[in-house]
Amino acid sequence: xxxxxxxxxxxxxxxxxxxxxxxxxxxxxxxxxxxxxxxxxxxxxxxxxxxxxxxxxxxxxxxxxxxxxxxxxxxxxxxxxxxxxxxxxxxxxxxxxxxxxxxxxxxxxxxxxxxxxxxxxxxxxxxxxxxxxxxxxxxxxxxxxxxxxxxxxxxxxxxxxxxxxxxxxxxxxxxxxxxxxxxxxxxxxxxxxxxxxxxxxxxxxxxxxxxxxxxxxxxxxxxxxxxxxxxxxxxxxxxxxxxxxxxxx
Amino acid sequence: xxxxxxxxxxxxxxxxxxxxxxxxxxxxxxxxxxxxxxxxxxxxxxxxxxxxxxxxxxxxxxxxxxxxxxxxxxxxxxxxxxxxxxxxxxxxxxxxxxxxxxxxxxxxxxxxxxxxxxxxxxxxxxxxxxxxxxxxxxxxxxxxxxxxxxxxxxxxxxxxxxxxxxxxxxxxxxxxxxxxxxxxxxxxxxxxxxxxxxxxxxxxxxxxxxxxxxxxxxxxxxxxxxxxxxxxxxxxxxxxxxxxxxxxxxx
Numbered sequence: 001x002x003x004x005x006x007x008x009x010x011x012x013x014x015x016x017x018x019x020x021x022x023x024x025x026x027x028x029x030x031x032x033x034x035x036x037x038x039x040x041x042x043x044x045x046x047x048x049x050x051x052x053x054x055x056x057x058x059x060x061x062x063x064x065x066x067x068x069x070x071x072x073x074x075x076x077x078x079x080x081x082x083x084x085x086x087x088x089x090x091x092x093x094x095x096x097x098x099x100x101x102x103x104x105x106x107x108x109x110x111x112x113x114x115x116x117x118x119x120x121x122x123x124x125x126x127x128x129x130x131x132x133x134x135x136x137x138x139x140x141x142x143x144x145x146x147x148x149x150x151x152x153x154x155x156x157x158x159x160x161x162x163x164x165x166x167x168x169x170x171x172x173x174x175x176x177x178x179x180x181x182x183x184x185x186x187x188x189x190x191x192x193x194x195x196x197x198x199x200x201x202x203x204x205x206x207x208x209x210x211x212x213x214x215x216x217x218x219x220x221x222x223x224x225x226x227x228x229x230x231x232x233x234x235x236x237x238x239x240x241x242x243x244x245x246x247x248x249x
Numbered sequence: 250x251x252x253x254x255x256x257x258x259x260x261x262x263x264x265x266x267x268x269x270x271x272x273x274x275x276x277x278x279x280x281x282x283x284x285x286x287x288x289x290x291x292x293x294x295x296x297x298x299x300x301x302x303x304x305x306x307x308x309x310x311x312x313x314x315x316x317x318x319x320x321x322x323x324x325x326x327x328x329x330x331x332x333x334x335x336x337x338x339x340x341x342x343x344x345x346x347x348x349x350x351x352x353x354x355x356x357x358x359x360x361x362x363x364x365x366x367x368x369x370x371x372x373x374x375x376x377x378x379x380x381x382x383x384x385x386x387x388x389x390x391x392x393x394x395x396x397x398x399x400x401x402x403x404x405x406x407x408x409x410x411x412x413x414x415x416x417x418x419x420x421x422x423x424x425x426x427x428x429x430x431x432x433x434x435x436x437x438x439x440x441x442x443x444x445x446x447x448x449x450x451x452x453x454x455x456x457x458x459x460x461x462x463x464x465x466x467x468x469x470x471x472x473x474x475x476x477x478x479x480x481x482x483x484x485x486x487x488x489x490x491x492x493x494x495x496x497x498x499x500x
Contacts, residue, residue, distance in 0.1 A: 048461075051465050053461055053464060053465055073467055073469075076464075076465060076466070076467045077467060080465075080466075081465045083458070083461070083462060083465075085458060088455060088458035088459055088461075088462055089458075089462040090462075091410070091459065091462060091463055091466075092378070092379060092380070093257070093258035093260075093378050093379055093410075094258070094260050094378070097378055097379075097380065101463075101466055101468075102466040102467060103473070104380070104472045104473040104474075105466060105467040105468050105469055105472045106467060106472075106473075107471065107472060107473055108473060109473070110473065110476060113473060131260035132260070133257065133258070133259070133260065135257070135413075149466060150466075153466065153467070
């Protein structure tokens with residue numbers, strides 16, 4: 001039985017447009033799954049279902065035995081989400097207050113909140129910026145702040161929607177290193193991207209979406225050469241016949 | 250590089266930052282009430298007090314006033330209407346419009362009052378976090394029957410959170426339109442329409458994203474609020490402000 005279980009998930013918008021068709025997927029605890037696909041392939045919509053932000057038109061999703069549709073609040077404690085636009089995820093006036101936002105929503109006592117905030121800031125290297133306004137952070141720092149907010153909620157699963165978009169090279173490196181650390185610390189990672197180059201070497205599974213359907217899934221090394229058939233750029237090293245290598249090297 | 254707007258919280262350790270939020274809300278109400286009832290001398294005292302607060306917060310008043318360009322349009326309108334519609338000795342005459350000395354004086358006082366209100370609001374928002382504002386409003390509304398204090402407090406605190414975002418987006422849209430020669434267009438109605446339609450669209454989109462982000466982090470009205478502790482220094486500051494208020498009121 002999968003830790004995250006998606007069974008025949010379909011979603012259509014109120015205008016009748018079907019954006020996800022019959023998705024069935026099972027993810028084990030501690031996996032690092034990369035979901036890739038062209039723009040408009042349904043990746044972001046799929047992610048929002050994992051966190052209970054959207055309700056399925058058909059099908060069932062369960063996380064560690066909890067139904068996402070029936071128990072969204074408990075599921076949201078388990079599944080943290082980093083949105084594509086980091087700016088819209090920042091809800092408080094200082095870095096520390098933003099990290100505390102989630103634990104405060106859980107109704108924890110002040111001592112526990114302070115402990116969790118300090119731990120999350122230390123884990124993401126943001127301790128020195130605790131009193132800074134989130135608006136003044138760099139793109140990479142804003143993404144790390146979003147991750148810190150999820151760490152403070154002690155979420156087990158991280159869903160990251162295009163975490164490298166609009167980031168410069170140092171910012172992308174910082175985020176990738178942070179994600180690798182999360183995976184090493186036994187978190188389950190689900191990362192949505194169309195830039196396979198940066199993460200493929202660290203993923204345990206690659207899932208490809210096209211026009212709202214899941215069209216391929218498997219070990220990255222097994223299917224990486226097929227990705228260009230689905231409008232995704234094949235990583236350079238693979239294209240040159242050197243297999244998959246880390247973008248950090 | 251991003252910049253903070255004038256309506257944003259600035260982290261700090263000043264007395265105003267540490268003052269209990271309930272005292273700050275009471276002070277804000279008191280300053281606003283005084284501003285609307287004070288005479289010239291009262292307004293000078295009040296303005297002096299606000300300048301001291303700005304200095305304490307280390308915020309430049311000149312930069313703040315420069316960022317309140319839209320306010321000056323309102324002030325010009327207030328000054329104009331008061332100058333024309335207040336009866337008194339005529340100073341200038343443009344056709345059927347007569348500007349009186351008393352009108353000009355009364356308009357200037359009204360403008361001063363409005364500036365005082367805005368500056369007091371900026372001091373409050375710059376030194377008070379959103380969660381603190383929410384807790385303070387909640388505390389004041391709690392004894393009132395029939396008012397869902399948590400809901401109202403959340404709505405007001407979100408409004409405060411949203412104001413800088415709206416200003417930032419207005420700035421971005423304005424720059425984008427200037428870069429495409431929007432200033433060449435002379436018709437102000439057309440310019441306003443071209444500016445406000447994308448602004449509203451972006452504001453609603455941002456609001457939507459903010460709601461999703463808050464929901465994804467288990468947002469609820471019943472959350473842990475910051476601890477409010479009334480210190481003796483807070484009480485002393487309130488007493489001083491009340492005494493000052495009585496003096497200003499009688500001047």
